[in-house]
Amino acid sequence: MMGGAPAVPRDIRSVQWPIITEEDRKAVLSVLDSGNLVSNAETETSVRELEQRWAAATGTAHAVAVSNGTAALHLALAALGVGPGDEVIVPALSFIASGLAPLHQMAVPVFADIDPVTFNLDPADVERRITDRTRAIIPVHLHGLPADMDALAGIADRHGLALVEDAAQAHGAVHRGRKVGSIGAIGATSLQTTKNLPTCGEGGLLTTDDPELAERLVLGRQFGEVIESGKARDYVSRQLGWNAKINPIQAAFATSQLDRFDGYERRRQQNIPPFLDRLRPLPGITVPTAPEHASHAWHILRFRLDPAALGLDGVAPSALRKALHRVLRAEGVPMSRYQLMPLPEQKVFTERTGFGSGHPWAAAEGTAAADEVAGSFPVASAVIEDSLTLQKRHLHPDSGPLLQHYADAFEKVWDHLDTVATMARSAR
Known part of the structure; x- marks a missing residue:
């Protein structure tokens, strides 16, 4: 972003998925x-x-x-x-x-x-x-x-x-x-x-x-x-x-x-946890985990961001997210938001045109479902505001080296958090 070399070399960024043999x-x-x-x-x-x-x-x-x-x-x-x-x-x-x-x-x-x-x-x-x-x-x-x-x-x-x-x-x-x-x-x-x-x-x-x-x-x-x-x-x-x-x-x-699915899955389980392990010690970021009783297919990797943990009191999570989104993409990490709002805030559910005459909600008039309003889902709203995702590239069974370059990019960005903080504080 400042004119230097990106952490992820441009010649390795293109990743095909699915793999067609x-x-x-x-x-x-x-x-x-x-x-x-x-x-x-x-x-x-x-x-x-x-x-x-x-x-x-x-x-x-x-x-x-x-x-x-x-x-x-x-x-x-x-x-x-x-x-x-x-x-x-x-x-x-x-x-x-x-x-x-x-x-x-x-x-x-x-x-x-x-x-x-x-x-x-x-x-x-x-x-x-x-x-x-x-x-x-x-x-x-x-x-x-x-x-x-x-x-x-x-x-x-x-x-x-x-x-x-x-x-x-x-x-x-x-x-x-x-x-x-x-x-x-x-x-x-x-x-x-x-x-x-x-x-x-x-x-x-x-x-x-x-x-x-x-x-x-x-x-x-x-x-x-x-x-x-x-x-x-x-x-x-x-x-x-x-x-x-x-x-x-x-x-x-x-x-x-x-x-080939089982073989690809084994490789993903070898590639993705080491990448997450490198990010886990960085302050202000929460990485996805798998509990002992379940495995994780790692289809999408979602990272939550905490301004307070970075000493950015008063900075909105969305402002930090926007700054990190811009900087990480400049370094070659294809971060994205994925969802822009909780499902209940999508127009199809707020305008309730449905099949006409407000159905099926009209049939539930006077019930909790009919009276449900957007904004009553604080956790979903917070997650969307303070998180970024990584999609598709990590599914490739040979993505291990690429993910390590992604980790290099995260660590490089965290070494320059003063720049990120300036961007976040100046965000509208």
């Missing part, structure tokens, strides 16, 4: 050559192989592949019977799909605050927001760290609620010996190209041990029809369904990636 190309070409380009072909396709492999990987009885992670969440709620007038508890900090999924079922998303360290649902706040309309809880394993499933499962059991795991960012993560996606009634994940397990575009997976739920999920993804290999399609809709199929090309690509 010759095996991936062969998998895609084999589908093209087969001519079975849709999942409802009368012969077996690569979709079934992906489902079987993912069920085995998560330790579940059934897996259902769908078009994307948002569709996975929507179909999960539909299979559980969530509908108009119901409420679904969702974390105030998450990707927008977590909050939209209930709306797609004409249910009201009820937001709960998060834990300041894990960034996942705060069980105490979840319990406070349960009403007689509540039907489900969506714990999001945000950034790759499993939510407090013990506490949330206890709450769900006491109140007769369903747990739908949003594991879109937590492929392979483990909570007390169980893979995420195998703990709730249904697990939903994403195969979007930025994810730890990607496909060539968009895709999603659902997991469950309940055969009846699995059947509803399969019916829901294609117009309510029963599609059986070796049998002609009858075009009979047996329940309300959508067109949420994944195509065999995407399934074949994801399955090829799955062949």
Whole structure:
């Protein structure tokens, strides 16, 4: 920023993700050559192989592949019977799909605050927001760290609620010996190209041990029809369904990636903790951690910043964040904010246009959900104001040396905190 050499050399900054190998190309070409380009072909396709492999990987009885992670969440709620007038508890900090999924079922998303360290649902706040309309809880394993499933499962059991795991960012993560996606009634994940397990575009997976739920999920993804290999399609809709199929090309690509997933994951677990260990002693920064009872998939790395710990009394956290954002990017570290506001402050939830005439909120008029206002989520708001994230580059299995350069950049910036302090104090 001041004209010197950046800590991260420019010639090593470009990192490809996902990694596309010759095996991936062969998998895609084999589908093209087969001519079975849709999942409802009368012969077996690569979709079934992906489902079987993912069920085995998560330790579940059934897996259902769908078009994307948002569709996975929507179909999960539909299979559980969530509908108009119901409420679904969702974390105030998450990707927008977590909050939209209930709306797609004409249910009201009820937001709960998060834990300041894990960034996942705060069980105490979840319990406070349960009403007689509540039907489900969506714990999001945000950034790759499993939510407090013990506490949330206890709450769900006491109140007769369903747990739908949003594991879109937590492929392979483990909570007390169980893979995420195998703990709730249904697990939903994403195969979007930025994810730890990607496909060539968009895709999603659902997991469950309940055969009846699995059947509803399969019916829901294609117009309510029963599609059986070796049998002609009858075009009979047996329940309300959508067109949420994944195509065999995407399934074949994801399955090829799955062949290398465990190896990539081991490398990430070798590369990322040493990087975080170098940052941990720096004052005023809190780095992500993994508790003893769970593993972290490290999909996103979020760092909280504390002006007071740097002796910057009176400086707003957002001012320090802006200064460090500018300086670190100048040194070659691609920091970003990711979310700009808590979910309940997004226009789709504040303006409540929904499906028209204010629905589904209008159906809940006079309830806590209808009266919920933005600004009642102090932890989520604080985390967004005082944190920066690192995304995607660290997913590459050979990112270890790059991450060490990132650590060099952090240490260099912390050696010049007087400059950062001047910038933060002068910020509007």
